Amino acid sequence: MSRTAAEWRQGPKLPATHFVNSRIYTDESLHHEEIEKIFNKVWLIACHESELANRYDYRTFLHPCGRSLILIRGEDRKVRSFYNTCSHRGNTIVREPAGNAARLTCVFHHWTYDSKGACVSIPREREGYGSRLCKEDVGLREVKAEVAYGGFVWVNIDDQCAPLAEFIGRAFEDLEVELSPQLEVFHYHQAVVDTNYKLWHDTNRELYHDYMHYHNRLTGLGQKGYFDRVFHCYPNGHAQLDSMEIQYQAYRGQQRQLTWPGAPKAIHKLIDIFPGTTFILRVPSFRVDTMTPLGANKVLIEFRGLGLKADTPEERAERLREHNNLWGPFGLNLHEDLLANQMQTQAMRDGPEAAHVLHGREENNTTHDEIGMRQYYAEWGRLMGRSPHDPYAKLRDERR
Protein backbone atom coordinates (compact mmCIF):
# COMPACT_ATOMS: atom_id res chain seq x y z
CA MET A 1 0.00 0.00 0.00
CA SER A 2 1.31 3.45 -0.86
CA ARG A 3 1.85 6.05 1.88
CA THR A 4 0.54 9.54 2.55
CA ALA A 5 2.95 12.41 3.23
CA ALA A 6 2.47 11.95 6.98
CA GLU A 7 3.14 8.24 6.76
CA TRP A 8 6.18 8.84 4.56
CA ARG A 9 7.61 11.28 7.13
CA GLN A 10 6.89 8.95 10.04
CA GLY A 11 9.72 6.61 9.26
CA PRO A 12 10.02 2.86 9.35
CA LYS A 13 9.10 0.61 12.25
CA LEU A 14 12.70 -0.25 12.92
CA PRO A 15 15.08 0.67 15.73
CA ALA A 16 16.52 4.17 15.27
CA THR A 17 19.94 2.62 14.58
CA HIS A 18 18.55 0.83 11.52
CA PHE A 19 17.72 3.78 9.26
CA VAL A 20 19.02 7.26 8.53
CA ASN A 21 17.41 10.48 7.40
CA SER A 22 18.44 11.11 3.80
CA ARG A 23 19.24 14.75 4.63
CA ILE A 24 22.57 13.53 5.99
CA TYR A 25 23.38 12.96 2.32
CA THR A 26 22.04 16.22 0.94
CA ASP A 27 22.42 19.02 3.51
CA GLU A 28 25.31 21.36 2.67
CA SER A 29 25.61 22.58 6.27
CA LEU A 30 26.07 19.00 7.45
CA HIS A 31 28.71 18.53 4.77
CA HIS A 32 30.69 21.51 6.14
CA GLU A 33 30.31 20.13 9.65
CA GLU A 34 31.58 16.73 8.51
CA ILE A 35 34.71 18.32 7.13
CA GLU A 36 35.38 20.04 10.46
CA LYS A 37 34.46 17.22 12.80
CA ILE A 38 35.49 14.16 10.79
CA PHE A 39 37.81 14.76 7.85
CA ASN A 40 40.01 17.32 9.59
CA LYS A 41 40.54 14.85 12.45
CA VAL A 42 41.10 11.44 10.87
CA TRP A 43 43.91 9.74 8.96
CA LEU A 44 43.35 9.67 5.20
CA ILE A 45 45.26 8.04 2.36
CA ALA A 46 47.00 10.66 0.21
CA CYS A 47 48.89 8.38 -2.21
CA HIS A 48 50.98 5.22 -2.36
CA GLU A 49 54.71 5.00 -1.70
CA SER A 50 55.29 3.67 -5.24
CA GLU A 51 54.18 7.10 -6.48
CA LEU A 52 57.14 8.51 -4.54
CA ALA A 53 59.72 5.88 -5.38
CA ASN A 54 62.80 8.14 -5.59
CA ARG A 55 64.33 10.86 -3.45
CA TYR A 56 62.61 14.19 -4.06
CA ASP A 57 59.63 12.60 -5.83
CA TYR A 58 56.51 14.48 -4.90
CA ARG A 59 52.75 14.08 -5.27
CA THR A 60 49.92 16.44 -4.48
CA PHE A 61 46.71 15.50 -2.70
CA LEU A 62 43.51 17.48 -2.38
CA HIS A 63 42.55 17.19 1.28
CA PRO A 64 38.81 17.36 2.04
CA CYS A 65 39.46 20.60 3.97
CA GLY A 66 40.02 22.14 0.54
CA ARG A 67 43.78 22.51 0.76
CA SER A 68 46.25 20.92 -1.56
CA LEU A 69 48.97 18.96 0.25
CA ILE A 70 52.44 18.10 -1.02
CA LEU A 71 53.84 14.65 -0.26
CA ILE A 72 57.58 14.53 -0.84
CA ARG A 73 60.26 11.92 -0.24
CA GLY A 74 63.29 13.58 1.31
CA GLU A 75 66.97 12.93 0.86
CA ASP A 76 66.67 10.71 3.96
CA ARG A 77 63.91 8.78 2.06
CA LYS A 78 61.32 9.82 4.64
CA VAL A 79 57.97 10.92 3.22
CA ARG A 80 56.76 14.24 4.61
CA SER A 81 53.68 16.27 3.91
CA PHE A 82 53.07 20.01 3.84
CA TYR A 83 50.37 22.43 2.84
CA ASN A 84 51.03 23.24 -0.81
CA THR A 85 50.87 26.90 0.12
CA CYS A 86 53.66 29.44 -0.05
CA SER A 87 54.32 31.21 3.24
CA HIS A 88 54.59 34.54 1.43
CA ARG A 89 51.34 35.31 -0.38
CA GLY A 90 49.59 31.99 -0.08
CA ASN A 91 50.17 30.88 -3.64
CA THR A 92 50.13 27.26 -4.77
CA ILE A 93 53.73 26.03 -4.84
CA VAL A 94 53.59 22.76 -6.77
CA ARG A 95 51.34 22.84 -9.82
CA GLU A 96 51.83 19.32 -11.25
CA PRO A 97 50.20 16.30 -9.58
CA ALA A 98 53.60 14.59 -9.50
CA GLY A 99 57.21 15.41 -10.12
CA ASN A 100 60.73 15.40 -8.75
CA ALA A 101 62.44 18.41 -7.21
CA ALA A 102 65.04 18.83 -4.50
CA ARG A 103 63.81 22.39 -4.05
CA LEU A 104 60.22 23.58 -4.29
CA THR A 105 60.05 27.08 -5.69
CA CYS A 106 56.93 29.20 -5.76
CA VAL A 107 56.68 30.69 -9.27
CA PHE A 108 55.18 33.95 -7.94
CA HIS A 109 58.16 35.48 -6.05
CA HIS A 110 60.64 32.58 -6.05
CA TRP A 111 60.46 31.72 -2.37
CA THR A 112 62.08 28.30 -2.18
CA TYR A 113 61.65 25.36 0.24
CA ASP A 114 63.54 22.11 0.76
CA SER A 115 62.07 18.63 1.14
CA LYS A 116 61.84 19.09 4.91
CA GLY A 117 59.64 22.16 4.50
CA ALA A 118 62.30 24.68 5.47
CA CYS A 119 62.37 27.93 3.54
CA VAL A 120 65.86 28.09 2.03
CA SER A 121 65.65 31.15 -0.16
CA ILE A 122 63.84 34.48 -0.18
CA PRO A 123 64.88 36.81 -3.00
CA ARG A 124 66.23 40.08 -1.55
CA GLU A 125 65.46 38.86 1.95
CA ARG A 126 67.62 41.35 3.86
CA GLU A 127 66.55 44.31 1.71
CA GLY A 128 62.88 43.66 2.31
CA TYR A 129 62.75 42.38 5.85
CA GLY A 130 65.97 43.43 7.52
CA SER A 131 66.04 41.69 10.88
CA ARG A 132 62.24 41.63 11.25
CA LEU A 133 61.68 38.32 9.47
CA CYS A 134 63.97 35.61 8.17
CA LYS A 135 63.81 32.33 6.27
CA GLU A 136 63.80 30.30 9.47
CA ASP A 137 60.45 31.86 10.47
CA VAL A 138 58.54 30.97 7.33
CA GLY A 139 58.82 27.22 6.77
CA LEU A 140 55.92 25.29 5.29
CA ARG A 141 53.10 24.03 7.48
CA GLU A 142 53.88 20.33 8.03
CA VAL A 143 51.13 17.74 8.19
CA LYS A 144 51.49 14.42 9.98
CA ALA A 145 52.32 11.64 7.52
CA GLU A 146 52.94 7.92 7.93
CA VAL A 147 53.60 5.12 5.45
CA ALA A 148 51.83 1.92 6.44
CA TYR A 149 49.33 -0.82 5.62
CA GLY A 150 50.51 -1.82 2.17
CA GLY A 151 52.80 1.16 1.65
CA PHE A 152 50.09 3.80 1.58
CA VAL A 153 50.91 7.35 2.61
CA TRP A 154 48.44 8.45 5.27
CA VAL A 155 48.06 12.04 6.39
CA ASN A 156 46.30 13.81 9.23
CA ILE A 157 46.08 17.60 9.43
CA ASP A 158 45.26 17.49 13.14
CA ASP A 159 48.52 17.99 15.05
CA GLN A 160 46.86 16.55 18.18
CA CYS A 161 45.71 13.32 16.51
CA ALA A 162 46.50 9.87 17.84
CA PRO A 163 49.04 7.78 15.86
CA LEU A 164 47.79 6.01 12.75
CA ALA A 165 48.15 2.58 14.40
CA GLU A 166 45.77 3.64 17.14
CA PHE A 167 43.23 4.90 14.59
CA ILE A 168 43.39 1.68 12.54
CA GLY A 169 43.56 -0.78 15.43
CA ARG A 170 43.12 -4.36 14.25
CA ALA A 171 41.16 -3.48 11.11
CA PHE A 172 43.87 -4.70 8.69
CA GLU A 173 44.57 -8.00 10.44
CA ASP A 174 42.80 -10.00 7.74
CA LEU A 175 44.94 -8.42 4.99
CA GLU A 176 48.22 -8.43 6.87
CA VAL A 177 49.85 -11.13 4.72
CA GLU A 178 48.41 -9.83 1.44
CA LEU A 179 49.67 -6.31 2.16
CA SER A 180 53.14 -7.37 3.25
CA PRO A 181 54.89 -7.59 -0.18
CA GLN A 182 55.98 -4.40 -1.90
CA LEU A 183 53.07 -3.12 -3.96
CA GLU A 184 52.98 -0.84 -6.96
CA VAL A 185 50.19 1.30 -8.37
CA PHE A 186 49.56 0.49 -12.04
CA HIS A 187 46.20 2.18 -12.39
CA TYR A 188 44.96 5.55 -11.23
CA HIS A 189 41.90 7.43 -12.22
CA GLN A 190 39.60 9.97 -10.69
CA ALA A 191 35.85 10.21 -10.94
CA VAL A 192 33.87 13.26 -9.88
CA VAL A 193 30.37 11.99 -9.28
CA ASP A 194 27.18 13.82 -8.36
CA THR A 195 26.58 11.96 -5.16
CA ASN A 196 27.38 12.10 -1.46
CA TYR A 197 30.61 10.44 -0.35
CA LYS A 198 28.78 8.34 2.23
CA LEU A 199 26.55 6.78 -0.41
CA TRP A 200 29.65 5.55 -2.22
CA HIS A 201 31.15 4.22 0.97
CA ASP A 202 27.83 2.60 1.93
CA THR A 203 27.95 0.67 -1.34
CA ASN A 204 31.36 -0.63 -0.37
CA ARG A 205 29.92 -1.70 3.01
CA GLU A 206 27.04 -3.83 1.85
CA LEU A 207 26.95 -6.75 -0.54
CA TYR A 208 23.18 -6.87 -0.85
CA HIS A 209 23.64 -4.82 -4.03
CA ASP A 210 25.33 -7.80 -5.68
CA TYR A 211 21.89 -8.32 -7.22
CA MET A 212 22.67 -5.32 -9.44
CA HIS A 213 25.91 -6.79 -10.82
CA TYR A 214 25.54 -9.48 -13.46
CA HIS A 215 29.17 -10.45 -12.81
CA ASN A 216 28.71 -10.77 -9.05
CA ARG A 217 25.47 -12.69 -9.37
CA LEU A 218 27.25 -15.34 -11.40
CA THR A 219 30.63 -15.45 -9.67
CA GLY A 220 29.49 -14.88 -6.09
CA LEU A 221 25.82 -14.67 -5.25
CA GLY A 222 24.94 -17.98 -6.82
CA GLN A 223 27.93 -19.80 -5.38
CA LYS A 224 28.42 -22.00 -2.35
CA GLY A 225 29.57 -20.18 0.77
CA TYR A 226 28.43 -16.76 -0.42
CA PHE A 227 25.97 -16.22 2.42
CA ASP A 228 28.38 -17.46 5.09
CA ARG A 229 30.66 -14.42 5.06
CA VAL A 230 30.67 -12.46 8.30
CA PHE A 231 31.13 -8.72 8.79
CA HIS A 232 33.55 -7.80 11.57
CA CYS A 233 33.33 -4.34 13.09
CA TYR A 234 36.26 -2.54 14.67
CA PRO A 235 36.59 0.58 16.79
CA ASN A 236 36.65 3.96 15.01
CA GLY A 237 34.15 2.79 12.41
CA HIS A 238 36.26 0.33 10.41
CA ALA A 239 34.85 -2.96 9.11
CA GLN A 240 35.97 -6.11 7.37
CA LEU A 241 34.16 -8.88 5.55
CA ASP A 242 35.26 -12.53 5.56
CA SER A 243 36.71 -13.76 2.30
CA MET A 244 35.21 -16.11 -0.25
CA GLU A 245 36.42 -17.68 -3.46
CA ILE A 246 35.23 -15.99 -6.66
CA GLN A 247 34.00 -18.43 -9.30
CA TYR A 248 35.23 -16.57 -12.37
CA GLN A 249 34.47 -19.53 -14.60
CA ALA A 250 30.75 -18.87 -14.16
CA TYR A 251 31.22 -15.55 -15.99
CA ARG A 252 34.22 -15.93 -18.22
CA GLY A 253 34.27 -19.67 -18.77
CA GLN A 254 37.55 -20.16 -16.95
CA GLN A 255 38.97 -19.68 -13.48
CA ARG A 256 41.78 -17.21 -12.85
CA GLN A 257 45.17 -18.87 -12.43
CA LEU A 258 47.20 -15.94 -11.15
CA THR A 259 47.09 -15.56 -7.38
CA TRP A 260 48.35 -13.18 -4.69
CA PRO A 261 50.75 -13.83 -1.80
CA GLY A 262 48.66 -15.10 1.09
CA ALA A 263 45.73 -15.73 -1.23
CA PRO A 264 46.36 -18.94 -3.16
CA LYS A 265 42.87 -18.92 -4.65
CA ALA A 266 40.77 -16.34 -6.46
CA ILE A 267 39.39 -14.91 -3.24
CA HIS A 268 37.56 -11.69 -2.50
CA LYS A 269 38.37 -9.65 0.61
CA LEU A 270 37.00 -6.32 1.69
CA ILE A 271 38.13 -3.84 4.32
CA ASP A 272 36.47 -0.46 4.89
CA ILE A 273 38.29 2.27 6.74
CA PHE A 274 36.22 5.10 8.19
CA PRO A 275 35.24 7.56 6.78
CA GLY A 276 35.82 6.77 3.11
CA THR A 277 38.54 4.31 2.18
CA THR A 278 38.04 0.80 0.85
CA PHE A 279 40.53 -1.98 0.17
CA ILE A 280 39.19 -4.64 -2.18
CA LEU A 281 41.25 -7.68 -3.03
CA ARG A 282 39.61 -9.66 -5.81
CA VAL A 283 42.48 -11.94 -6.76
CA PRO A 284 44.32 -11.35 -9.03
CA SER A 285 43.36 -7.64 -8.77
CA PHE A 286 43.64 -5.26 -5.89
CA ARG A 287 41.84 -1.92 -5.72
CA VAL A 288 41.83 0.90 -3.21
CA ASP A 289 39.24 3.69 -3.28
CA THR A 290 39.75 6.98 -1.50
CA MET A 291 37.40 9.94 -1.43
CA THR A 292 37.42 13.68 -1.14
CA PRO A 293 33.95 15.14 -0.59
CA LEU A 294 33.52 18.28 -2.71
CA GLY A 295 30.06 19.15 -1.41
CA ALA A 296 26.97 17.39 -0.09
CA ASN A 297 26.18 16.19 -3.61
CA LYS A 298 29.62 15.89 -5.15
CA VAL A 299 32.55 13.62 -4.45
CA LEU A 300 35.96 13.06 -5.97
CA ILE A 301 36.83 9.38 -5.88
CA GLU A 302 40.38 8.24 -6.57
CA PHE A 303 40.71 4.68 -7.81
CA ARG A 304 44.01 2.85 -7.60
CA GLY A 305 44.79 -0.56 -9.01
CA LEU A 306 47.81 -2.29 -7.51
CA GLY A 307 50.03 -5.20 -8.34
CA LEU A 308 53.14 -6.67 -6.79
CA LYS A 309 56.35 -4.81 -7.44
CA ALA A 310 57.83 -8.24 -8.23
CA ASP A 311 55.24 -9.00 -10.94
CA THR A 312 56.56 -10.28 -14.25
CA PRO A 313 55.27 -8.34 -17.27
CA GLU A 314 52.87 -11.21 -17.98
CA GLU A 315 51.55 -11.22 -14.41
CA ARG A 316 51.13 -7.46 -14.44
CA ALA A 317 49.27 -7.64 -17.75
CA GLU A 318 46.87 -10.21 -16.31
CA ARG A 319 46.20 -8.19 -13.13
CA LEU A 320 45.69 -5.13 -15.25
CA ARG A 321 43.30 -6.88 -17.63
CA GLU A 322 41.24 -8.31 -14.79
CA HIS A 323 41.19 -4.96 -13.00
CA ASN A 324 40.10 -3.06 -16.09
CA ASN A 325 37.41 -5.52 -17.12
CA LEU A 326 35.47 -4.71 -13.97
CA TRP A 327 36.91 -1.61 -12.38
CA GLY A 328 38.50 0.57 -15.03
CA PRO A 329 36.69 3.65 -16.42
CA PHE A 330 35.47 1.35 -19.23
CA GLY A 331 34.85 -1.60 -16.91
CA LEU A 332 31.55 -3.40 -16.52
CA ASN A 333 31.03 -3.20 -12.74
CA LEU A 334 32.33 0.18 -11.63
CA HIS A 335 29.91 2.01 -13.92
CA GLU A 336 27.00 0.16 -12.30
CA ASP A 337 28.01 1.14 -8.76
CA LEU A 338 28.61 4.79 -9.64
CA LEU A 339 25.39 4.97 -11.62
CA ALA A 340 23.42 3.61 -8.66
CA ASN A 341 24.90 6.24 -6.33
CA GLN A 342 24.16 9.00 -8.82
CA MET A 343 20.57 7.77 -9.10
CA GLN A 344 20.25 7.78 -5.30
CA THR A 345 21.30 11.42 -5.23
CA GLN A 346 18.86 12.30 -8.01
CA ALA A 347 16.10 10.75 -5.91
CA MET A 348 17.11 12.38 -2.63
CA ARG A 349 16.21 16.00 -2.37
CA ASP A 350 16.94 18.21 0.57
CA GLY A 351 13.87 19.38 2.43
CA PRO A 352 11.14 18.36 4.84
CA GLU A 353 10.06 15.28 2.89
CA ALA A 354 13.39 13.57 3.14
CA ALA A 355 13.40 9.85 2.70
CA HIS A 356 14.42 7.34 5.33
CA VAL A 357 17.24 5.17 4.08
CA LEU A 358 17.09 1.70 5.53
CA HIS A 359 20.09 -0.09 6.99
CA GLY A 360 17.91 -2.62 8.73
CA ARG A 361 18.78 -6.05 7.35
CA GLU A 362 19.78 -8.43 10.14
CA GLU A 363 21.24 -11.79 9.14
CA ASN A 364 23.61 -12.61 12.00
CA ASN A 365 26.19 -10.16 10.60
CA THR A 366 26.56 -12.25 7.44
CA THR A 367 26.90 -11.20 3.81
CA HIS A 368 23.59 -9.34 3.33
CA ASP A 369 23.35 -8.02 6.89
CA GLU A 370 23.59 -4.23 6.92
CA ILE A 371 25.67 -4.13 10.07
CA GLY A 372 28.53 -2.51 8.11
CA MET A 373 26.44 0.59 7.49
CA ARG A 374 24.89 0.62 10.98
CA GLN A 375 28.34 0.56 12.53
CA TYR A 376 29.50 3.33 10.19
CA TYR A 377 26.63 5.61 11.22
CA ALA A 378 27.18 4.89 14.89
CA GLU A 379 30.68 6.32 14.48
CA TRP A 380 29.43 9.17 12.28
CA GLY A 381 26.87 10.07 14.95
CA ARG A 382 29.48 9.95 17.70
CA LEU A 383 31.84 12.31 15.89
CA MET A 384 29.11 14.63 14.63
CA GLY A 385 27.17 14.71 17.90
CA ARG A 386 24.03 14.02 15.89
CA SER A 387 21.66 11.12 15.39
CA PRO A 388 21.83 9.93 11.77
CA HIS A 389 18.12 9.07 11.85
CA ASP A 390 17.20 12.49 13.23
CA PRO A 391 20.17 14.80 12.59
CA TYR A 392 18.34 17.98 13.62
CA ALA A 393 17.00 16.69 16.96
CA LYS A 394 19.53 18.66 18.98
CA LEU A 395 18.70 21.89 17.17
CA ARG A 396 14.97 21.25 17.63
CA ASP A 397 15.44 20.60 21.33
CA GLU A 398 17.45 23.81 21.72
CA ARG A 399 14.66 25.84 20.10
CA ARG A 400 12.08 24.50 22.53
Next chain:
Amino acid sequence: MNADKQISELVYRSCLMLDALDFEGYLGLCAPEFRYTIVAYSPELKKDMVWQDVNKEELKHHLDLVPRHIRDTGTISRFPTVYSITCSADGKRANALTGMQVYKTRLDGGETTLFGICRLIDVIGLDSGNPRLLSRQVRMETRQLGIGSQIPF
Protein backbone atom coordinates in the same frame (compact mmCIF):
# COMPACT_ATOMS: atom_id res chain seq x y z
CA MET B 1 36.76 4.87 -54.53
CA ASN B 2 40.37 5.76 -53.62
CA ALA B 3 42.08 4.29 -50.57
CA ASP B 4 41.98 7.49 -48.52
CA LYS B 5 38.24 7.75 -48.93
CA GLN B 6 37.76 4.08 -48.09
CA ILE B 7 39.85 4.45 -44.96
CA SER B 8 38.04 7.59 -43.80
CA GLU B 9 34.73 5.88 -44.34
CA LEU B 10 35.90 2.88 -42.32
CA VAL B 11 36.83 5.12 -39.38
CA TYR B 12 33.55 7.04 -39.54
CA ARG B 13 31.51 3.88 -39.94
CA SER B 14 33.20 2.26 -36.93
CA CYS B 15 32.17 5.23 -34.78
CA LEU B 16 28.62 5.32 -36.09
CA MET B 17 28.25 1.60 -35.38
CA LEU B 18 29.38 2.01 -31.78
CA ASP B 19 27.01 4.97 -31.42
CA ALA B 20 24.20 2.73 -32.63
CA LEU B 21 25.33 -0.11 -30.32
CA ASP B 22 25.76 -2.23 -33.44
CA PHE B 23 28.56 -4.30 -31.92
CA GLU B 24 28.31 -7.04 -34.51
CA GLY B 25 28.66 -4.47 -37.28
CA TYR B 26 31.65 -2.91 -35.52
CA LEU B 27 33.39 -6.24 -35.11
CA GLY B 28 32.70 -6.93 -38.78
CA LEU B 29 34.98 -4.00 -39.60
CA CYS B 30 37.85 -5.59 -37.70
CA ALA B 31 40.33 -8.13 -39.04
CA PRO B 32 40.64 -11.44 -37.11
CA GLU B 33 43.96 -10.27 -35.62
CA PHE B 34 42.39 -6.98 -34.41
CA ARG B 35 43.75 -5.54 -31.17
CA TYR B 36 41.94 -2.78 -29.28
CA THR B 37 43.58 -0.70 -26.59
CA ILE B 38 42.64 2.35 -24.55
CA VAL B 39 45.63 4.24 -23.20
CA ALA B 40 45.93 7.36 -21.08
CA TYR B 41 49.00 9.13 -19.84
CA SER B 42 48.84 9.62 -16.10
CA PRO B 43 50.69 12.70 -14.84
CA GLU B 44 50.05 11.30 -11.36
CA LEU B 45 51.96 8.08 -12.07
CA LYS B 46 54.16 9.70 -14.71
CA LYS B 47 53.54 6.89 -17.18
CA ASP B 48 51.01 5.49 -19.60
CA MET B 49 48.12 3.55 -18.16
CA VAL B 50 46.38 0.84 -20.13
CA TRP B 51 42.64 0.99 -19.54
CA GLN B 52 41.73 -1.72 -22.00
CA ASP B 53 43.84 -4.16 -23.98
CA VAL B 54 41.88 -6.87 -25.76
CA ASN B 55 41.98 -8.95 -28.91
CA LYS B 56 38.96 -9.34 -31.15
CA GLU B 57 37.59 -12.35 -29.27
CA GLU B 58 37.97 -10.62 -25.89
CA LEU B 59 36.36 -7.45 -27.21
CA LYS B 60 33.46 -9.49 -28.54
CA HIS B 61 33.08 -11.13 -25.14
CA HIS B 62 33.04 -7.70 -23.47
CA LEU B 63 30.50 -6.30 -25.93
CA ASP B 64 28.32 -9.41 -25.65
CA LEU B 65 28.16 -8.84 -21.90
CA VAL B 66 27.20 -5.15 -22.10
CA PRO B 67 23.45 -5.79 -22.51
CA ARG B 68 23.47 -8.01 -19.42
CA HIS B 69 24.85 -5.23 -17.24
CA ILE B 70 23.10 -2.13 -15.92
CA ARG B 71 24.15 1.01 -17.72
CA ASP B 72 23.32 4.65 -18.08
CA THR B 73 20.17 5.22 -20.11
CA GLY B 74 21.71 8.09 -22.09
CA THR B 75 23.36 7.86 -25.47
CA ILE B 76 26.97 8.38 -26.51
CA SER B 77 27.79 10.17 -29.76
CA ARG B 78 31.24 10.13 -31.31
CA PHE B 79 32.40 12.98 -33.54
CA PRO B 80 35.58 11.89 -35.29
CA THR B 81 37.67 13.90 -37.70
CA VAL B 82 40.27 11.99 -39.68
CA TYR B 83 43.39 14.13 -39.60
CA SER B 84 45.83 12.08 -41.61
CA ILE B 85 46.16 8.86 -43.57
CA THR B 86 49.50 7.33 -44.47
CA CYS B 87 49.72 4.27 -46.70
CA SER B 88 52.66 1.87 -46.67
CA ALA B 89 54.84 1.67 -49.76
CA ASP B 90 53.46 -1.73 -50.70
CA GLY B 91 49.91 -0.46 -50.35
CA LYS B 92 48.95 -3.22 -47.93
CA ARG B 93 48.56 -1.14 -44.78
CA ALA B 94 47.60 2.35 -43.77
CA ASN B 95 47.84 4.38 -40.58
CA ALA B 96 45.03 6.77 -39.77
CA LEU B 97 45.06 9.43 -37.09
CA THR B 98 41.68 10.69 -35.96
CA GLY B 99 40.72 13.30 -33.39
CA MET B 100 37.45 12.59 -31.63
CA GLN B 101 35.02 14.33 -29.32
CA VAL B 102 32.53 12.17 -27.48
CA TYR B 103 29.28 13.56 -26.10
CA LYS B 104 26.68 12.13 -23.75
CA THR B 105 23.01 12.90 -24.11
CA ARG B 106 20.66 12.23 -21.23
CA LEU B 107 17.56 10.22 -22.02
CA ASP B 108 15.50 12.31 -19.60
CA GLY B 109 15.37 15.86 -20.96
CA GLY B 110 17.97 15.40 -23.68
CA GLU B 111 20.79 17.46 -22.17
CA THR B 112 24.09 16.95 -24.00
CA THR B 113 27.47 17.28 -22.32
CA LEU B 114 31.00 16.64 -23.45
CA PHE B 115 32.10 13.21 -22.20
CA GLY B 116 35.69 13.17 -23.38
CA ILE B 117 38.21 13.82 -26.10
CA CYS B 118 40.72 11.39 -27.51
CA ARG B 119 42.64 10.33 -30.58
CA LEU B 120 42.16 7.14 -32.52
CA ILE B 121 45.38 5.67 -33.84
CA ASP B 122 44.34 3.04 -36.34
CA VAL B 123 46.26 0.55 -38.40
CA ILE B 124 44.21 -0.60 -41.35
CA GLY B 125 44.76 -3.58 -43.58
CA LEU B 126 44.15 -2.95 -47.29
CA ASP B 127 45.17 -6.36 -48.57
CA SER B 128 41.77 -7.65 -49.57
CA GLY B 129 40.62 -4.48 -51.25
CA ASN B 130 38.18 -4.23 -48.41
CA PRO B 131 39.81 -2.16 -45.62
CA ARG B 132 39.70 -3.75 -42.16
CA LEU B 133 40.91 -2.48 -38.79
CA LEU B 134 44.04 -4.33 -37.70
CA SER B 135 44.40 -2.34 -34.50
CA ARG B 136 42.93 0.67 -32.79
CA GLN B 137 44.56 2.55 -29.98
CA VAL B 138 42.30 5.06 -28.28
CA ARG B 139 44.59 7.59 -26.67
CA MET B 140 42.55 9.43 -24.06
CA GLU B 141 43.13 13.07 -23.38
CA THR B 142 40.23 13.16 -20.92
CA ARG B 143 40.93 11.05 -17.86
CA GLN B 144 38.05 12.12 -15.67
CA LEU B 145 35.06 10.31 -17.08
CA GLY B 146 32.61 10.56 -14.20
CA ILE B 147 30.68 7.32 -13.89
CA GLY B 148 32.55 5.93 -16.91
CA SER B 149 31.23 3.88 -19.78
CA GLN B 150 30.98 0.16 -20.42
CA ILE B 151 31.03 0.82 -24.13
CA PRO B 152 34.47 1.60 -25.44
CA PHE B 153 35.20 4.71 -27.49
